[in-house]
Amino acid sequence: MATEGQAPAVDAHAHVFTRAMPFAADAHSRPDYDYGVDAWLADLDRYGIAHGVIAAASLFDDGNAYTLAALAADPRRLRGTVIVPPETDAETLRAMADLGVVGVRLAWRRVDELPDLKSDPWRGFLRRIADSGLHVELLSRSVSLPHLLPALDATGVDLVIDHFGVPARDPMERHAATDALCRAIDRGRTWVKLSAGFRMPFEIAAEVTGRLLAHAGAQRLLWGSDAPFVNHEGDTRFADTIVLYRRLVPDPAMRAAIDRTALALFFDKESSA
Known part of the structure; x- marks a missing residue:
């Protein structure tokens, strides 16, 4: 059962929204239901998860008002x-x-042409992100990672990579992308989320997880549910994501170390340096 063993300390990736929020013109999905912050917190409480990190959903473009209100309402958690x-x-x-x-x-997962990060406005923007103590949370296709990760790292900004780096079904592309993740981790400013594993074959999620654990241990890994499982609502429950996490990282001590990584990075930033 999902409730067996120690619960994750941090859900590092979930989306919260309501039907009242305007969709982006190019939204790839348009959920017809609410998954407000109260619903997510109820899920966290149900499974004993103490903290959470809201991932901005591209479905709503730069509509951040709901997220900011949620953060202000519970700044500790x-x-x-x-x-x-x-x-x-x-x-x-x-x-x-x-x-x-x-x-x-x-x-940038669905962006056909990536911007030139060496030119403005992106060069200055990335510098301002870093100077503000923020990281870049990157969602991009695995084929882009070998050239995109070094370019982002060169700006001095911290990187948190979503969804295992979105590993490709093609083995050569996937291996090259995981190599790029490992090199980025070695440069000291990159973390990777084990999130949305239900969106890919288990064997692929297990392969990438195994390589990242072998290369870097738990110090650069995070876990996230990807609730409310947009486009997979009918076949994925919150409990399933915890079961999957425990299959990918069966060692409780390793999962506890991943908890410490998430707490340090998001809730005690100074101790993550």
Whole structure:
């Protein structure tokens, strides 16, 4: 059962929203239900998870008001990321950080042409993110990682990579992307989320998890539920994500170390340096 053993300390990746929020013009999905912060907190309580990190959903573009209100309502328990345009100034980023924002999400999984990070507005934007004590939360296709991760790392910004790096079904592409993740981890500013494993074959999730654990241990890994499982609502429950996590990382001591990584990174930033 999902309740057996120690619960994760932090759900490092979930989306919260209501039907009243306007969708982005190019939203790839349009959920017709609410999964508000109260519903997510109820799930966390049900499974004994103490803390959570809201991942900004690209479905709503840069509509961050709901996330910011949720963070302000429970600053001890919650952190979050936002999606903002690259022209966003440092004062705005710092004000969001004061409310519990820990990162800026770059949702580039469905972007055909990635921007030139060496040119403005991106060069200045990434510098302002780093100067504000925030990380970049990156969602991008695995084929992009071998060249995108070094370019982001060169800016000096911390990186949190979503969904195992979105590993490809193609073995060569997947192996090259995981190699790139390992190199980025070695450079000292990158973490990877074991999140949304239900969106890929178990064997692929297990392969990438095994390589990352062997290469870096738990010190650069995080776990997230990806609730409410957009496009998989009918076949995935919150409990299933915990069961899957325990299959991927069966050692309780390793999972406890991943907990410490998440707590340090999101809730006690100084101790993660």
